[in-house]
Amino acid sequence: AETDTLISEMVERGEITLNAIERKDLLKCAEQLHKNTHFSKEETERLLFKHRLMAGSNRKIDRTTFRDLLHQSFEMNDDFFMDRVFRAFDKNSDGYLCQSEWIEGLSVFLRGTLEEKMTFCFHIYDLNSDGYISREEVFQMFKGAMVKQPTEEDPEEGTKDLVEITLKKMDYDHDGRLSLDDYKKAVGCERLLIEAFGPCLPKRKAVEVFCNSVFGHS
Numbered sequence: 001a002e003t004d005t006l007i008s009e010m011v012e013r014g015e016i017t018l019n020a021i022e023r024k025d026l027l028k029c030a031e032q033l034h035k036n037t038h039f040s041k042e043e044t045e046r047l048l049f050k051h052r053l054m055a056g057s058n059r060k061i062d063r064t065t066f067r068d069l070l071h072q073s074f075e076m077n078d079d080f081f082m083d084r085v086f087r088a089f090d091k092n093s094d095g096y097l098c099q100s101e102w103i104e105g106l107s108v109f110l111r112g113t114l115e116e117k118m119t120f121c122f123h124i125y126d127l128n129s130d131g132y133i134s135r136e137e138v139f140q141m142f143k144g145a146m147v148k149q150p151t152e153e154d155p156e157e158g159t160k161d162l163v164e165i166t167l168k169k170m171d172y173d174h175d176g177r178l179s180l181d182d183y184k185k186a187v188g189c190e191r192l193l194i195e196a197f198g199p200c201l202p203k204r205k206a207v208e209v210f211c212n213s214v215f216g217h218s
Contacts, residue, residue, distance in 0.1 A: 037107035060096035133178040
């Protein structure tokens with residue numbers, strides 16, 4: 001009822017256009033989607049409402065709009081990893097986020113368990129989606145993050161060394177690549193390794209601010 005009142009007020013102020021059928025559909029969608037997430041029904045309603053505001057007439061959030069959200073609300077600046085986060089949300093790979101992709105993605109992104117976040121990050125780092133993080137993929141991710149020092153003659157050598165050190169630390173079955181199991185074991189031993197290859201999770205403070213702005217609480 002509270003969310004329905006909120007929607008009614010915003011419709012009256014002209015901030016969003018929703019007819020009675022659309023409003024009913026939004027509430028019905030929230031009822032179905034929240035059950036498999038870490039959000040309450042009311043929180044899901046508010047997130048669907050935000051989705052509608054961001055999506056506009058297309059009814060889906062495009063890549064640019066989502067990247068703007070990551071940058072402005074979650075202080076993410078790396079173009080490569082912002083794109084990878086979008087792809088992790090975009091389950092059907094159509095270049096847009098529908099309501100279910102938005103809600104289910106945010107459930108992990110904002111409130112996921114360690115297990116869910118490890119799986120989320122692993123899929124971001126598994127660049128070709130073959131079920132492994134290869135030496136070449138680690139090199140590609142590290143290479144993009146490394147800043148070349150003026151005194152370095154061959155910065156790629158330093159990157160290769162870092163790749164080998166990281167694989168030695170995380171490759172538990174010694175096959176020269178990281179499986180999801182390898183990755184989870186490594187993170188289980190050292191929590192900071194969850195973002196070993198690049199930023200793909202929001203900082204706690206940013207999550208609190210976002211949730212307060214959307215839900216009125218964190």
